[in-house]
Amino acid sequence: MLNTLLKPVLLLSVVVLALSACGKKEEAPVGAAVEQAVVVKIGAVSPLTGAQSHLGKDIESGIRMAIDEANVSGVTLGGKKVTFELASEDDMADPRTATIVAQKLVDEQIKGVIGHLNSGASIPASRIYSDAGIPQISPASTAVAYTAQGYKTTFRVMTNDAQQGKVLGEFAVKTLGGKSVAIIDDRTAYGQGLADEVAAVVKAAGGSVVAREFTTDKSTDFMAILTAIKGKKPDVIFFGGMDPQGALLVRQMKSLGLSAKLLGGDGLQSSNFLTLAGADAEGTYASSPGQPLALMPGGNEFSEKFNAKHGVIQIYSPYAYDATRAMIDAMKRADSATPANYLPELVKTNFTGVTGPIAFDDKGDILGGAVTVYQAQGGEWVVAK
Amino acid sequence: MDIFLQQLINGLVLGSVYALVALGYTMVYGIMELINFAHGEVTMVGAMVALAVIGAIVASGVGMPVLLVMVCGLAAAVLVCAALGFTIERIAYRPLRNAPRLAPLITAIGISIILQNLAMLIWGRQYITFPPILEIERYNIGGATITSIQILIVLLSAAIMVGLLLLINRTQMGRAMRATAQNRRVAGLMGVNINSVISMTFVLGSILAAVAGVMVCAYYGMAHYYMGFMLGLKAFTAAVLGGIGNVGGAVLGGLLLGVIESLGAGYIGPLTGGFMGSHYQDVFAFMVLILVLVLRPSGLLGERVAERP
8 A cells, every 4th residue: 555655656756756857957048148246136916827917917017028128238237247036926916825935035035025915915925024124026916905004115116096996986976977986896906995995985975885795815716706796786786806807897787787887907907807807898988097008108019028928918018017117216326235225225216117106205105196097998908087 | 686587597507517516526526436636636637738729729820710719729628628637647646546535535636736737837827818700699688698608608617427327327338348347347347348448437527627727717717736625625525415326316416506606695694684704605615515415425316336356
């Protein structure tokens, strides 16, 4: 019996050894070519597997582009030529995994982190980076709590939920004329944070929240909660969550004959949402922090470069690109890649990135982050306000 | 009242999907006493293959009737999944047939992870959409809406269950399956070819998974390499709820789970005065499962069987 159990295990370990040997062989020539240069590792963390992996990959590609460009142009820190290296990790959009990979990156002595995507992952991981003194810039997390913890190493280039929720709540009541609003969230730090903010603003603006329903970030069936909402006859349904669920939600709204307008945050404002929801996407409103790609200072140029190398932009790659540039820029000004040395420079960041002016306030939030509301029209996101 | 009816319809449709997948779990368990955790992933592969074929036909611009396109997609999914089921049993379970119970359980989980990652490599991380070829009719029954595809799901899973019951109780193959389920060694001595019966069980289970996968992606309009995981988990719960190993039980369990989830999500909030919201729908479903297992450990329709040596 022991034998039957041992054989596969032995076989497996041989395979694993063989594979890892292959990995090393491939790396060898790269290492030899840049022998003289000092390697600076920059961590990139986002969900690369699971339901949000397309968004995670979007972030990783944005970071990779910034790093590749820096390497091509050549950076010298402290008199030594430097090569930036991407240390990419998968947090599976899961808070627990996020802390594990954060610790792994810290142990690998990375000099800075761009990530994570989900607020629920960014928040627990930020403590680990803070303890190690490693700067973290999130290109996507919008929960207010992320920068409100008092850590000096925590930054973001994305407008936070308080700013976004205010715009969305007022849009629902004033622009859409929604007297009764139903609110659904996916119970993640992002979805819940945004939905709570919208609920508060809707009430303050004179609207009423007639239903408050919940789902998860892995659900596919929303018929039950939509049926419950249908009974309340709301004018507007707000969904705090990501695009796969949003697309299913709008499809199921249509099949139930719900005529309320769907409004969402930046998680819905992706090209993926339009593809997934197809014709049912028509008329959906969704906001996005910052400006549309076409209105971004470097939007067109960026999307050309990005499309040639990595395909379609989902949402976050321009932000990930700017976040990485902000970090490398701070290192250049400090003439050092040591976190303690370049952190004071990172705080003073001030340049015009692809997404707009990049500068941080005293909490690490982006200064003057704009919010734009879009509507899906004929398979495209068109600026609604 | 119309809302209650709508919730009931929602639950029945969701439950029929669970039931279709649960049938595959229960068949394999009934014969092998093995929980085939890769079953959810086989469902996913079925959905992906069907979408790839349907997408290719639609993209090629051949003017085929919608029904024929669907049948082509379904046939491709069934073929691939049948081959997949056969292969999985051959490489992951057969070598471990006499090993401790834990070993095939671990290979099952291994296979499920491998399939997920293979699907991710082949079809990418993107959600894949179902081409908008289906004309979805909406019908009104007493204030509730039901779509043509929902009716199709319910009818199809009912037909498949009846077919499966007939196959197991009325055919030579079914008799061989029942004999193998009762006692593998003795059945072998009586001239039943156990290897082919077990292979056949996996092939049949995988075909059911393929059908379920195609229905799910046609209903929700999209597929994703990760979709098999939660579906598999829910279907497994349904199979246990109904009494694992029992074909009727899988269907009953699936329908019950669907209805409980649906009614739970719709009514927990108002019933508890907002103390518990619709995010407790899964908790509610699993609580029912725990209750059933405490009061009737063999499931609703399961027979009490003595532990086999």
